[in-house]
Amino acid sequence: MLRKILIYLLFTTAVFAQQKVVTSIDTTKNKIGAEFKLTLKTSVDTLSKVVFPKLRTIGALEVIQSYPVDTVKKDDRYELIKKYGLTQFDSGRYTIPSIKILINNKEFLSDSIKVEVANIQVDTLKQKMFDIKDIVKVQESSDWWKYLLAILLILGIGAFIYWYTKIRQKKKIEEEVYKTPIEKATSLLNTLEKKELWQHGEVKAYYSELTDITRNYIEEAIEIPAMESTTSELIEGLKAASQKKKMKLSQETIDNLFTVLKQADLVKFAKSKPLEFEITEDRNKIQKAILTLDEAIPVEVPIEEDSILNEAQRQKQIQIMLKKKRNQRIAIAVGSVVFLLFATTFFFVVTKGFNYVKDNILGHPTKELVEGEWVKSEYGNPGVVIEAPKVLKRIDLTKTLPKDGMALIKEMQSFGYGSLLDNFYIMVSTMKFKQETTLDLSKGIESSLKILETQGAQNMIVKEEDFQTNSGITGKKGYGTFTRIDGNSQSSTKMYYEILLFGQAGGLQQIMILHEEGDRYATELTDRVMNSVELKLAGN
Missing domain, CATH: 1.20.120 (Four Helix Bundle (Hemerythrin (Met), subunit A))
Incomplete structure (x- = not known):
């Protein structure tokens, strides 16, 4: 009996050994975006059924290529070889986890493998740096033709009314001036x-x-x-x-x-x-x-002063009446067009609301930003990754900072879209300090607001709370309102602001957004930008 058990154990061990999945990879260290080629091999008999999984990702790595299975026959067995092309666009150390392979409906696991993705080194001394290029606009579908068609239709109705009244009036004039x-x-x-x-x-x-x-x-x-x-x-x-x-x-x-x-x-x-x-x-x-x-x-003989108009007088009378009727036709046609425009606008106001008419017919600058093509880019060092409606342009803010503050800064980069006088303004700024500094983010927000005050902000209301990115990095958020004064017209506008500050041992990252208070499209813009914030660590 013991002998039979030992034989059975040896037999099953041999079978499992024959069905083991061999795992290998062409390299364990690669550059960002380069391909790791993962290979899985198994040897089975001719009657076995093997299923390799269809995967889009394997752990933190993306599958960029799933190669066809190669089959090699050896005596009465088949060797099946499956390869996956993997990549990663962020540097770091990763583990390729085990993969489940089905052999005759039984699960077998491949070995896990550790790999490393390294940054591509860029020599900034030899390679000149350029700002991010703006998005190249492509022809996109729009509803502008519908508004044009409606306007042409209304003008056509006005022209028809003018023509119709002209024919009617001409006939009437001819009837009126018969002798x-x-x-x-x-x-x-x-x-x-x-x-x-x-x-x-x-x-x-x-x-x-x-x-x-x-x-x-x-x-x-x-x-x-x-x-x-x-x-x-x-x-x-x-x-x-x-x-x-x-x-x-x-x-x-x-x-x-x-x-x-x-x-x-x-x-x-x-x-x-x-x-x-x-x-x-x-x-x-x-x-x-x-x-x-x-x-x-x-026949009655008329008195001289009551005699019938001669032909010249008749023609003159016709011209006077034609001119008068022409002015009436123009007034009727223009009045009809104005009425139709008013009726159309009133219809949209009643059915869609005044804001719909104002935003879609008259136009709204921040609405166009919301509906435009957005771009996700990284700015500054330590990097700030955000999604924005426009590519931010490099700006120089060094002149706005006090000299004693600039003495602590090793490197400062700022990028922005719009200005403080526009409907929507966004600015991203990063700093690297000459030495590690303990940062008080609340004071950092206070300093940013003082800069706004020097540029005309008044009656500022300040609120502050903790902020956390989607990846779990914490910082400070300052938000509230202030009154913007136009120096030329002396008119005032109520503005809303949000400021995010993140401190690191070697740097500071800041995102600031300003827009008119009550602008719902600008509020949507702000929420989308702030929710997209990703941060890079100093030194990476």
């Missing part, structure tokens, strides 16, 4: 024929205009209410007026006029469809009736 009713009626009949309404199937519209011209002439020339009268009332009124004015009208003229007006009533109200020759005859009857009526009206 006599018969001249007006004759001209309108000729214009009606040019429209070719009945030829295009618009018989009802044709008869409607034809009778309107006739009734207008009778009302203006004979002075009876022809437009409001029925056909029968019109004929009776015409007979009475002819007797009163001693007009000589034949029964044929009365009958022809009655016949055409009755035909028009049937077309308009009974949907009658006269033939083409009937339409032509009706038109001729109307024209003949109008001419006969005009000839029958007694």
Whole structure:
């Protein structure tokens, strides 16, 4: 029995030994961003199933390449080789942890390996340093075309209103300056024929205009209410007026006029469809009736001062009226555009709110910063890594510091965007001291605020609390408000500020942000920048 157990143990040990995972790496020390090539090997029989994991990271290292599995046959076994390309972009010592490999659904672990990632040494004496370049703007989608389309649409409506009123007014002016009713009626009949309404199937519209011209002439020339009268009332009124004015009208003229007006009533109200020759005859009857009526009206000799305007006076009157009507058209068109703009703005104010209209139509500088392309960069030494809407430019603040303070500083670098007079200002400053110094961060915040006071800040409210970055580094945060005075206009603006200070044995790191109080986009900017703060240790 003991012999069987020993044989079994030896057998299982041999099997596990055959399935052991061999771990190796091409190098244990590399530069930042360089590739470590991790190799896993296992030997199995031809019936075994081996699964290597698909990984994006292995510990603190990033998998930049997962190589295909190589298979090498040795006698009745297979040697499987799997390689992973790893890298790390921060210096330090790291451990590549064990990796689980499944062989016939059983877990086997690779060996852990320690590696080191070293900084790339840069000779700053030979290599000239440059500021970080700003982001190259690419063409991006925007909603500007929607606003342009809306403006063009409103202007188009204004132009249509101008054109429409011009046509209407021109027609009206021509009607107003006809010398006599018969001249007006004759001209309108000729214009009606040019429209070719009945030829295009618009018989009802044709008869409607034809009778309107006739009734207008009778009302203006004979002075009876022809437009409001029925056909029968019109004929009776015409007979009475002819007797009163001693007009000589034949029964044929009365009958022809009655016949055409009755035909028009049937077309308009009974949907009658006269033939083409009937339409032509009706038109001729109307024209003949109008001419006969005009000839029958007694001629009165006008007094000299009341005589009809001569042609020159008539043309002058037309020009005066055209100019007056043109000004009216412009006023109507401009008024329509203004009304549409006001109505559109009012609609957005009601549905979206005033701030939406102000920020999206009129524009808002800090909103554009929030929605722009942000960049994450490292500034100064010891380095401060932040995400900001713009790349910060190097600035010189040495002149603003007292001389006794500058005597303690070995190196100082400052970077900023905007100015104290802008809607949004951000500044990052780092210092390295000549010797290790115990720092009082609260006094450091106080000193920064005194510098602001020398530049015009008044009525300053100061609050202070501890601050901790996402990686756990602690510092001090000063925040509050002050009044900014414009030296030129003497106007005042309420400003909000935040200052972060971090002290190290050999250096100091500071982030300052200023913006107008109540600017919600600037508040969003500040929160995003402050939440992105990462710090480098002095000497690294």
